[in-house]
Amino acid sequence: MLTGELVRPRLVQHGTTLEVKTLRDADRAWLRTAGDLITLWERHTGRTRDAWESAVEEYLGDRVDYIIVRGLAKVLADAATFASPTTLITPEDLRQQLFAAGPAFETRDLFHPQTRHDRLATIAAQLEIAPDALEAALYADRIGAQTITEAGRDWTPAELIARYNLELHRGVLYWSNLMEVQIHDTFKDFWRYLKLFKLMFEAYPIEGGYHVTLDGPISPFVRSTTRYGQQFAAFLPALFLCERWSMRATIRNSKFDRELIYRLDHTAPLTSHFTRSGDFDSRMEADFAAEFQDKLGDARGKWLLTREDEVLLLGDTVMIPDFAFTHQDDGRRALVEIVGFWHPDYLKRKLAKVRAAGRDDLILLVYEGVNLTGEKLDDVPGEILYFATKPVIKEVMAAVERRAR
Amino acid sequence: MTDSPTLSFQGGTLVIAHLKADQPPGDPFQWIKGKWRCEAYHYPDVNVDGVRDTVPRWQPLNCQLDDSRVSHDFQNEAIDAWESAGRRGSIVLPTGAGKTFVAVQAIHRANRSALIVAPTIDLLHQWYARLSNALNTEVGVYYGAEKQVRPLTVTTYHSAGNLIAEHGNTFKMIVFDEVHHLPAPSWGETALMSPSPFRLGLTATYPEDHEMENGRWHIDRLIGPIVYQKRVSDLIGKRLADYRTQRIRVDLNKEERAAYEADFAIYAGFFRSRRLRETHGANWLLELMRLSAFERDARAALLARHRILRLLAGCEGKLDALAQLLREHISEQILIFTESNDTVYELSRRHLIPALTHETKAAERKRLLEAFREGTYPALVTSKVLNEGVDVPEAKVAIVLGGTSSAREYIQRLGRVLRKTGNLEAVLYEVIARDTVDEGRAQRRRPKAGTV
Numbered sequence: 001m002l003t004g005e006l007v008r009p010r011l012v013q014h015g016t017t018l019e020v021k022t023l024r025d026a027d028r029a030w031l032r033t034a035g036d037l038i039t040l041w042e043r044h045t046g047r048t049r050d051a052w053e054s055a056v057e058e059y060l061g062d063r064v065d066y067i068i069v070r071g072l073a074k075v076l077a078d079a080a081t082f083a084s085p086t087t088l089i090t091p092e093d094l095r096q097q098l099f100a101a102g103p104a105f106e107t108r109d110l111f112h113p114q115t116r117h118d119r120l121a122t123i124a125a126q127l128e129i130a131p132d133a134l135e136a137a138l139y140a141d142r143i144g145a146q147t148i149t150e151a152g153r154d155w156t157p158a159e160l161i162a163r164y165n166l167e168l169h170r171g172v173l174y175w176s177n178l179m180e181v182q183i184h185d186t187f188k189d190f191w192r193y194l195k196l197f198k199l200m201f202e203a204y205p206i207e208g209g210y211h212v213t214l215d216g217p218i219s220p221f222v223r224s225t226t227r228y229g230q231q232f233a234a235f236l237p238a239l240f241l242c243e244r245w246s247m248r249a250t251i252r253n254s255k256f257d258r259e260l261i262y263r264l265d266h267t268a269p270l271t272s273h274f275t276r277s278g279d280f281d282s283r284m285e286a287d288f289a290a291e292f293q294d295k296l297g298d299a300r301g302k303w304l305l306t307r308e309d310e311v312l313l314l315g316d317t318v319m320i321p322d323f324a325f326t327h328q329d330d331g332r333r334a335l336v337e338i339v340g341f342w343h344p345d346y347l348k349r350k351l352a353k354v355r356a357a358g359r360d361d362l363i364l365l366v367y368e369g370v371n372l373t374g375e376k377l378d379d380v381p382g383e384i385l386y387f388a389t390k391p392v393i394k395e396v397m398a399a400v401e402r403r404a405r
Numbered sequence: 406m407t408d409s410p411t412l413s414f415q416g417g418t419l420v421i422a423h424l425k426a427d428q429p430p431g432d433p434f435q436w437i438k439g440k441w442r443c444e445a446y447h448y449p450d451v452n453v454d455g456v457r458d459t460v461p462r463w464q465p466l467n468c469q470l471d472d473s474r475v476s477h478d479f480q481n482e483a484i485d486a487w488e489s490a491g492r493r494g495s496i497v498l499p500t501g502a503g504k505t506f507v508a509v510q511a512i513h514r515a516n517r518s519a520l521i522v523a524p525t526i527d528l529l530h531q532w533y534a535r536l537s538n539a540l541n542t543e544v545g546v547y548y549g550a551e552k553q554v555r556p557l558t559v560t561t562y563h564s565a566g567n568l569i570a571e572h573g574n575t576f577k578m579i580v581f582d583e584v585h586h587l588p589a590p591s592w593g594e595t596a597l598m599s600p601s602p603f604r605l606g607l608t609a610t611y612p613e614d615h616e617m618e619n620g621r622w623h624i625d626r627l628i629g630p631i632v633y634q635k636r637v638s639d640l641i642g643k644r645l646a647d648y649r650t651q652r653i654r655v656d657l658n659k660e661e662r663a664a665y666e667a668d669f670a671i672y673a674g675f676f677r678s679r680r681l682r683e684t685h686g687a688n689w690l691l692e693l694m695r696l697s698a699f700e701r702d703a704r705a706a707l708l709a710r711h712r713i714l715r716l717l718a719g720c721e722g723k724l725d726a727l728a729q730l731l732r733e734h735i736s737e738q739i740l741i742f743t744e745s746n747d748t749v750y751e752l753s754r755r756h757l758i759p760a761l762t763h764e765t766k767a768a769e770r771k772r773l774l775e776a777f778r779e780g781t782y783p784a785l786v787t788s789k790v791l792n793e794g795v796d797v798p799e800a801k802v803a804i805v806l807g808g809t810s811s812a813r814e815y816i817q818r819l820g821r822v823l824r825k826t827g828n829l830e831a832v833l834y835e836v837i838a839r840d841t842v843d844e845g846r847a848q849r850r851r852p853k854a855g856t857v
Contacts, residue, residue: 062701102783119757227594
């Protein structure tokens with residue numbers, strides 16, 4: 001991610017709202033600059049961070065748009081892998097040996113019969129390492145001495161600009177104390193990433209989706225905190241996985257004398273680099289959906305099957321049932337969750353969630369291999385259907401008819 | 406099995422799980438996001454019957470105190486006062502009166518896992534060294550470059566929030582060094598997020614009430630009131646040793662002079678034509694930086710300034726003068742200061758002497774300073790790390806190459822280097838380039854009359 005000083009100068013205030021100046025991705029001049037940087041970057045694979053940074057400064061010359069160019073360069077470096085060079089002796093040990101005899105000088109005098117050169121040669125001989133290698137190892141543990149071991153990815157100029165723009169949007173959130181989001185699809189990935197970035201949330205359903213407020217545990221007590229800004233920024237690309245979404249964040253930055261509102265939605269030309277989970281979590285879900293489509297799909301049935309289109313909000317966690325059935329005439333709905341491949345702990349957690357949901361329109365399809373005692377399942381609301389090898393569509397649909405509301 | 410109500414520590418807050426909305430546990434808990442919650446600093450006052458308490462993760466330290474220093478009466482009084490106040494509150498002592506010593510004793514007597522919060526990385530390293538030595542134990546450090554949490558850990562105000570959010574309940578005691586920084590909004594938050602019942606603040610300058618309102622935190626509220634205070638006049642003053650300042654002017658060589666004049670013309674031309682100092686006073690540099698993002702002339706001036714500073718930091722005359730001074734004072738402890746990190750490493754390579762910068766890791770830094778103190782290393786080259794309140798080992802000679810223009814820094818460097826030097830006269834050499842901005846800079850660096 002970009003540092004604050006590469007983002008701040010790009011922020012502009014419009015009344016009570018905040019905007020960030022991104023680059024137009026079709027801008028010829030910027031495509032050329034991005035292309036130059038990519039070429040320069042490719043030439044620096046295997047070289048040091050210091051070498052890369054001075055090459056960027058040299059390329060910059062006296063250009064006034066250095067904040068943007070440095071930002072583009074940072075995006076390139078951030079995607080790469082750096083590693084400290086391996087040395088025959090650890091730099092700290094070497095320093096201890098080389099410095100033990102006090103200051104060294106280029107020329108001899110009465111008190112210093114050994115020159116710097118002599119000292120290096122002596123230690124080099126003792127260690128059986130060439131003097132040049134000693135010089136190289138002396139401060140090989142500094143950050144600037146790290147070499148670029150993997151370039152990260154192959155960039156096109158347009159991709160680099162797109163990613164830079166994304167990082168600017170992310171950067172705005174560094175100074176955010178609250179982020180509110182409305183999503184209308186792709187719920188599972190959204191919640192998966194929320195969890196990954198350890199964000200607290202509060203959600204309620206709205207027409208065709210959810211309104212989610214993001215913050216951290218201490219936020220309700222200190223509204224001024226921007227402690228979670230970094231996490232909001234890290235999380236942001238998860239939103240771009242959704243088809244329809246909008247985001248509103250409050251921003252406090254000393255550049256502006258008041259709290260400002262920052263808005264983004266799905267019309268922004270942003271693509272996520274986060275991975276989307278597959279269509280189905282398991283083979284069983286895929287098979288079930290395929291069989292339903294085959295036997296009852298399209299015009300042949302009254303029930304429409306959709307995937308993960310409803311979220312059960314359970315306090316500080318959520319459950320997203322695998323399928324929802326919606327009656328095409330009267331709109332009645334029932335939810336279906338397949339409990340297949342399992343682990344005792346996983347199952348316990350799942351059942352606790354189901355119990356907490358208290359929804360009797362939820363149908364659990366359990367494989368017989370699942371070893372549950374009858375008494376534990378008694379207080380699970382809704383239906384439980386057992387299957388030896390795979391769910392029988394007819395039985396499932398009968399349960400859907402019974403439970404839908 | 407029904408789950409019983411449980412109190413836990415979560416990201417700087419206390420949360421009661423399995424207690425319903427209609428079972429209020431009383432103040433200070435609030436029903437937020439489906440749970441009863443409050444800020445963690447209420448922990449010592451929280452007393453909820455029938456709720457299982459899983460907050461404390463603290464443990465005894467059982468360290469051996471190994472500090473050969475004899476404590477002064479006022480130091481013992483301070484610790485006694487803090488303990489009788491329920492191990493809460495601040496001790497206010499003048500600079501140099503041994504606040505660190507007081508804290509080490511207090512930690513040892515409390516004998517519980519403790520977190521120390523210091524304002525700068527330099528001070529963090531100093532605490533690390535002091536605690537490792539005095540308590541004979543592994544000490545954790547937690548800041549940008551290193552993150553290890555141990556029962557005794559040192560962090561910075563900047564990193565404390567993240568550390569406390571994750572591990573706040575590991576420490577029964579929390580010490581805020583230079584506690585006058587705590588009223589700052591985001592720094593005070595860290596005290597709010599900590600459940601530690603034992604809280605100690607240390608400072609020489611406790612803020613006035615009016616400095617702790619309007620969005621700023623009040624220290625009394627976060628860690629307790631002042632429990633002990635002594636002014637300089639109350640203590641027998643420790644006089645600074647006598648020292649003399651020797652200014653050495655060196656000439657730029659021919660190429661350096663030509664490069665300097667060319668860049669100075671660009672820089673000074675812009676500076677004067679825009680009257681930056683008249684329009685922006687002390688903020689002229691910030692304004693120059695701001696302008697440089699859209700005006701080519703400003704950018705050129707800024708670049709010229711960078712080149713000038715780089716040239717002056719490592720010009721031949723200064724390097725020669727340094728070599729000469731090193732030879733002259735070879736039997737004494739010599740500290741070399743220079744503003745630029747790059748120059749520090751250049752000089753370290755050139756003379757094979759240890760370098761100390763913000764990049765130096767805690768363990769190596771400790772080893773270097775100790776070796777310098779013992780005389781194993783007669784010379785040490787450093788950039789800014791020895792500023793502000795950091796205990797620098799005694800040195801007879803200080804050599805300043807470059808250096809920033811703040812008078813305060815200059816005094817502090819001086820006072821530190823030349824402290825307790827015995828009978829030998831201490832010297833501070835200031836090496837500047839003749840007829841360059843160095844002369845003006847060095848002039849400004851001289852303290853105003855009466856401030857030493």
